[in-house]
Amino acid sequence: MNDTVSTDAAWRQLHEAATAPYKKAGNFAWHFARGKLGRDPVFRGLIERGLIGERRRVVDIGCGQGLFASLLSAMAGMQAQPGRWPAAWAATPAAAEYTGIELMPKDVARAKASIGHLEPAPRFVCEDMCKAAMPACDLVVxxxxxxxxxxxxxxxVLRRVHGALQPGGRLLLRVGDAASRRxxxxxxxxxxxxxxxxxHRVSPTWGRSLSEWTALLQGLGFSPVQGIPMSAGTPFANVLLVADRAKESSSS
Ligand SMILES: C[S@@+](CC[C@H](N)C(=O)[O-])C[C@H]1O[C@@H](n2cnc3c(N)ncnc32)[C@H](O)[C@@H]1O
Structure with missing residues (x-):
């Protein structure tokens, strides 16, 4: 950690390090990674708010080309070098054990071609999240x-996520708030x-209001459930739900 390195400078370096591997998979993969990581507030938002913590076993559902795996690896690399990680940022895992679940074979192929070489190696499962096995984990994204x-x-899916998360584990779920119509x-x-x-083929989609998402998560046993607006700089109505699986009580 470092008191003087600015979070803006550190974020620029992370952006560079996390997107560079995608050059190998061609222009589309690289430009998509740079645009998504640069413009979507969620990735930097997770870091700034310390929401990842040191939860090591990570499952990323609908992982696309595995950008979050690349970011986790870039963060670990930066923390391994003294003086590069801003003091204002909480630590993230030194060596995350990552599983990405993704329906589209083309995305999985791009993920493997770009970041398949990372250590520890990310695992990609090309399957429907409604059927794929959920490994025991500490963080689901x-x-x-x-x-x-x-x-x-x-x-x-959410019921199986709750079952796979270990006590103290966390779900980071971003959804659109259907109550915010525009x-x-x-x-x-x-x-x-x-x-x-x-x-890809465009299929119908299913939304819920923020209060319906929150009630669903609470009904499945997540507690606490916190909603954080997560669409700054975009016209969307996206909310990040931070939903924890309670630590087991030691008195029982
Ligand atoms: C909007 S993209 C988000 C990608 C990634 N989570 C991110 O934020 O960069 C949604 C992803 O979910 C995947 N997806 C959609 N339905 C799925 C399913 N039933 N099982 C697994 N992945 C699915 C899509 O193929 C796509 O890659």
């Missing part, structure tokens, strides 16, 4: 994914456009 499946399937409609439109550009 689901960013802009659950709206692709219907309400019953969303609940099924922002939600814009994010749905952008989502459909990007899906088309990536060469």
């Amino acid at each position: 689901i960013l802009d994914v659950l709206h692709y499946v219907d309400h019953a399937a969303q609940e099924g 922002g939600f409609a814009i994010s749905q439109w952008v989502d459909r456009t990007v899906t088309r550009i990536r060469g």
Whole structure:
């Protein structure tokens, strides 16, 4: 850690380190990684707010080309070098054990071609999240994914996530707030456009309001559940839900 290194400078270095491996997989993979990591406030937001912690076993559902794995690795590399990690940022895992679950074979292929060489090696599973096995884990990340499946399937995924998380584990779930009609409609439109550009079929999507998402998570046993607006600088109505699996009580 370092009192003088600025968080802006550290973020620029992380952005560079986490996106550079994608050059190997071609222009699309590289430009997509640079644009997504640079413009989407969620990645830096997780770091600034210390939401990852030192949770080592990570499952990233709907991981796309594995950008979060690359960021975890870049963060570990920066912390391993004295004086480069800002004092204001909490530590993240020195060697995360990462599993990415992704439906689209092309995304998994890009992920493997770009960051398959990292140490420890990230694992990518090309499967539907509604059926894929959930490994025991400390952190689950689901960013802009659950709206692709219907309400019953969303609940099924979240129930299995709760079961896979170890006591003290955390779910970081970003969703659109369907109660915020304009922002939600814009994010749905952008989502459909990007899906088309990536060469995928556009299917219907299923939303919930923020209070419905919160109630669902609480009903499944997550506690506490905290909602953080997570669309600064964009026209969307995205919210990051931080949902913890309680530590087991020692008195029982
Ligand atoms: C909007 S992208 C978000 C990618 C990544 N989470 C991020 O934030 O950069 C949604 C991803 O979820 C994947 N996806 C959609 N339905 C899925 C399913 N049933 N199982 C696994 N992945 C799915 C899509 O293929 C896509 O890569």
